[in-house]
Amino acid sequence: MKYIIGIGGVTNGGKTTLTNRLIKALPNCCVVHQDDFFKPQDQIEVGEDGFKQWDVLDSLDMEAMVSTVRAWSENPVKFARCHGVNVTPGSREPTSPDIQILVIEGFLLYNYKPLVELFDLRYYLAVPYDECKRRRSTRSYTVPDPPGLFDGHVWPMYLKHRKEMEDGGVDVVYLDGLKSRDELYNQVFEDIHNKLLNCS
Ligand SMILES: Nc1ncnc2c1ncn2[C@@H]1O[C@H](COP(=O)(O)OP(=O)(O)OP(=O)(O)O)[C@@H](O)[C@H]1O
Numbered sequence: 001m002k003y004i005i006g007i008g009g010v011t012n013g014g015k016t017t018l019t020n021r022l023i024k025a026l027p028n029c030c031v032v033h034q035d036d037f038f039k040p041q042d043q044i045e046v047g048e049d050g051f052k053q054w055d056v057l058d059s060l061d062m063e064a065m066v067s068t069v070r071a072w073s074e075n076p077v078k079f080a081r082c083h084g085v086n087v088t089p090g091s092r093e094p095t096s097p098d099i100q101i102l103v104i105e106g107f108l109l110y111n112y113k114p115l116v117e118l119f120d121l122r123y124y125l126a127v128p129y130d131e132c133k134r135r136r137s138t139r140s141y142t143v144p145d146p147p148g149l150f151d152g153h154v155w156p157m158y159l160k161h162r163k164e165m166e167d168g169g170v171d172v173v174y175l176d177g178l179k180s181r182d183e184l185y186n187q188v189f190e191d192i193h194n195k196l197l198n199c200s
Pocket residue numbers: 010011012013014015016017018035107135138139177178179180181182184
């Protein structure tokens with residue numbers, strides 16, 4: 001069986017941290033990071049607000065991202081080998097059934113129709129404004145945030161996309177990003193086991 005799991009949600013919600021733990025623990029598991037699909041800086045539009053519009057779908061090469069996911073779907077074993085993931089022998093090995101998993105993580109997973117349809121399970125990490133702003137201020141991205149970007153662009157775009165997702169009726173499991181790293185990992189690992197791998 002093949003399963004695609006999304007770890008989406010707000011910037012600095014803890015998506016990459018959680019994903020890195022999950023992919024180590026799940027069997028035959030590959031990963032796709034949405035941040036790897038940002039367009040080059042000179043292709044990012046500047047808005048009327050004067051900010052580069054990083055936090056919109058247009059800043060990402062979503063076609064390339066979906067192609068990567070399709071490449072995994074067509075041949076997960078080949079994809080795993082190409083990406084250095086150790087594949088267990090599958091049905092010949094009674095303790096590791098023939099399961100292939102892809103974890104996709106990023107801040108805009110559930111607003112792009114061709115991608116949103118591909119998930120078997122969708123998680124959504126959220127943290128309140130103050131904590132998000134605090135965490136973000138400690139980060140340094142390839143292009144550092146100019147003063148005012150969080151309040152002027154990042155947070156408003158988060159609220160807009162979240163509302164769009166909710167209005168569209170996308171089925172997600174909300175996660176409280178204020179929980180500890182261990183709690184989040186245990187909760188999601190257990191949930192995946194219960195819902196997809198049929199064991200706890
Ligand atoms: N459960 C947690 N509790 C407290 N801090 C956390 C937790 N998970 C991650 N962090 C910290 O919060 C920051 C953001 O974490 P992470 O990079 O995993 O978030 P992200 O959602 O991937 O963010 P980005 O928008 O940059 O992709 C990091 O400094 C990380 O160490």
